[in-house]
Amino acid sequence: MLAVTFIVLAIILVDIWSGGLARSYARTGAVFVGYGAQLTLGWISSARFFSSRRVLLAENETLRAALYTLEERSALLLALQEENAALRSTLSLPERERGITAPVVSSFRASPYSTFLIGAGEDTGVANGNFVLSGSSFVIGVVTDSASRSALVTAIFAYENTVHALVSDVSIVVEGRGGGNARAEAPRSAKISPGDVVTAPEYGGRPIGVVGEVVVESGDAAQTLFIRLPVNLASLRFVYVVK
Template identity: 30%
Template sequence: MKMNYLQRNRPRSPIVKLSLVLLGLFAAGTILLFFLSGPVISLVSPLWRSETWVGTRVSGFLEIFRTKNSLISENARLSERLAALEIELAAKAPGLGENESVAALLGRRQEEGGVAASVLARPPQIPYDTFIIDAGSRDTVAAGERVFMSEGPLLGTIADAFASSAKVRLLSTSGEKTAAVLERHGIPVTLEGAGGGNFRVTVPRETEVSVGDRILSADIAGRLVAVVGDVAMEPTDSFKQVLAVSPANIFNIRFVLIRP
């Protein structure tokens, strides 16, 4: 009977031992944690506070970074909008109503609308003072038609029209000459492209011209073409050298209008 008893309980003894060991460890851990909880918490608390402080600072830094990026984006958007409004304002010539009246007397209608197009490529992606737009002959665009900014100023002409795109040659192309009018006194001038959205104009030294003066197209519409950026003249010169610039940064133009 004794041998049978030992045989029946022997297989379970390892499980019992393991259970007792685990139970003992659990009890010891509980007691140890109970007695040492205060010292342990005191010891670890500075680390927790440091972690919290660091986390707060990092979160704050990231929030500042996100806010700064948001402000930069908003500032860029507002600057772009302001530039567009300034161009629109500059494009509204004081004598626009007079031009419209004259056009009506001559039986001419001021063009409205036009074919809108996006600029696919611009300098420095392609040669300076050249655009590639996403409207072509399928959209009734033809070589020789004029290209305007959506705000009004004249930019150039269609050099080549393809099926679904076209090449625009800007008036500021180096060596390109355009008949224009210095608005201040209605003096006819010749704009010579200097590249990069710049123009050169030569006028007699007695001609009154100042930085900011507008230069308009010579046609009856009187579209804004350029703005005087600098005036240079030596005491012995008979002429003034005028540097004019496109009313908008040609590297940032995204949309244009094409009209006959």
């Protein structure tokens, strides 16, 4: 206790002797000490912030990678389901038609000539002139060139290709316009409506399209029929070749 009292008295005497300079230096030192403490706390806070940010960025990358994986698996599952449905629809045709199911191995969209390749050929009995059907039994093309394991199919509605057909018991000549579309003319008096099915006797009376629109111009003796295949040719995966 006497030692503490002696130290306090000594500090007071030094401060009196220095004219208050000791207190001034003490205050300045305290300020620097406080400032240094603030800087240290600031550095610690900054370090914690950047550390937390790095952790969050890493977690975001992990979650993003997981999301991409889930999206990929979901897309794959959907593609397999669609392929399975397409295959089931074509596999049901042998009950009514004699032929073979074949995969589409080239994109119809990529061909400027309304053609596509199938993965079946002469080795499996495919020959020029064979009809090619969709899963819904619509004629979509004809084999025009066959090799041992593949064949070239020309779409029935290839540009300027003509087919003699029937719609609502009316004979028409269908002219292909490409892309699964065609047009024809019928007598103005014929009762033809959108949705009517167009069939072709030269293809065994099978359907080749449906009427999408009927246009009758004032004063014309004929009505114009716009016909389309109810099949998305660009998405075909399997077809059925009738032998």
